[in-house]
Amino acid sequence: MKQLRAKYASVLIVFTCTVMSAALADQRIVVQSTTSTKNSGLYHYILPLVKRDTGVTVHVVAVGTGAAIKNAMNCDGDVLLVHSRKREDKFVAEGYAKQRHDIMYNDYVIVGPQSDPAGIADLRNAATAFNKIAATKSTFVSRGDMSGTHSKEGALWHAASVLPDTSSAKWYRQTGSGMGATLNIAAGMAGYTLTDRATWTSFGNKADLDILVEGDKNLFNPYGVMLVSKDKCPTVNTKSGQAFIDWLLSDTGQTAISAFRVDDKQLFFAHAQQ
Amino acid sequence: MDFYCESLYQAFSLIISADAELAEVFWLSVKVSLTALLIACALGLPLGAFLAVHRFSGRGMLIGFINTLMGMPPVVIGLIVYLHLSRSGPLGWMGLLYTPTAMIIAQVILITPIIAALSCQIVEDLHEDYRDLFASLCVPSHVAILSYIYDARYSLLTVVLAGFGRAVSEVGAVIVVGGNIDHLTRVMTTTIALETSKGELEMALALGLILMVKALFINACGQRIKTTAQAKAYV
Secondary structure: HHHHHHHHHHHHHHHHHHHHHHHHHOOOEEEEHHHHHHOOOOHHHHHHHHHHHHHOOOEEEEHHHHHHHHHHHHOOOEEEEOOOOHHHHHHHHHHOOEEEEEEEEEEEEEEEEEEOOOOOOOOHHHHHHHHHHOOOOOEOOOOOEEEEEEEHHHHHHHHOOOOOOHEEOEEEEEOOHHHHHHHHHHHOOOEEEEEEHHHHHHOOOOEEEEEEEEOOOHEEEEEEEEOOOOOOOOOHHHHHHHHEEEEEHHHHHHHHHOOOOOOEOOOOOOOOOO | OOOHHHHHHHHHHHHHHHHHHHHHHHHHHHHHHHHHHHHHHHHHHHHHHHHHHHHOHHHHHHHHHHHHHHOOOHHHHHHHHHHHOOOOOOOOOHHOOOHHHHHHHHHHHHHHHHHHHHHHHHHHHHHHHEEEHHHHOOOHHHHHHHHHHHHHHHHHHHHHHHHHHHHHHHHHHHHHHOOOOOOOOHHHHOOOOHHHHHHHHHHHHHHHHHHHHHHHHHHHHHHHHHHHHHHHHHH
């Protein structure tokens, strides 16, 4: 009898745990996102606010934009927050999301060694700078990982009419890793690289590197957010995912994004279309 | 060499201030790897002993296969587990991706072959010595296996420690299946990877030092058990 009671008790406990975790799971979402937003500390700053206002617990998986989109297509995320406009539009066009929302922007910068062997400092045009780097065969460290930054870099090489892949392993080095790892390598090799400003500002191992080119309108870096479509992925937590997106687009969310600072510098500029 | 001093200083101040986030990451590391170790031992030790004692066709191939699995890169194991646990994969309905359970599964796959292969070797050596005696006493093979495991427990302790070391130190598999999510699946090694990618190299090294101290402590415990028990055995 005692044994039977213990059995019932354990069944009851397991049952309660399951129900409770199911209830909790309702409020949980996985956001597939980029390293730039995570490494800069943006999520660390806004997620407690999201939790406070909406009750939603957000789990962020930070990988390159390419990997994030791939994971979302595999239904391993409820929300996608990335920065590669073309591929975001493709994601929507293929029906993986109903709609893409602008949420914020910052810009890319070209960083390189202070000695500046290619002489690009203070150029206003990114493509010209890339041209000079190629012409002087100065070391350039590329992400090479299909991330948002990597595709922006590809577009800039295209604009500069340079095919850097043909110089692979000579002066053009592809790391195949995240922005931070790539910056570590650029610092180690005293090479040039393209980075988003958020990662750069919060990066701790700048060594001898400095911002050399900035302010070109081609270096604009917009971030978009999308709710993964239930039609493609039935397991998506639409309610909590939408609550998270609504919060980001709300005045509270937009103010919070703009208020986030590292070393007294604003890293992301809110620009949701109201 | 300033960075060593800086890292040591950071490691000490993290420990002394009992940093809450570090504690969380630390205990998750221990929890995930110990659970994986327990499961891997439950599977690997009997498997290794079974392979050592029994002769059957395909045994050599099976041992060769397990030995090959010992060399599997963690990131490949992570990838395979990811593809299975992904929502679009065959086990996606379980919703296990990006949970500590997924990390445990990956680590079990990682270290079971190590434990099986090493324990097979140890038990096989014992079996050479005792086979004839046990045969003459008509000892059934499952009893023989149990007595081998008991008899070789100190050598097997080293095997277990090797398995634990492999589990707790790998990053490739857990970062793929766990996603390095704050407060959920972030462990010591993935934190080190994250700090490195943030360029906080001293912090990353400080965490590495703490991880090494943990490994040292666990190995010391293992050593202690061994010497105490052996000393008692000769009283």
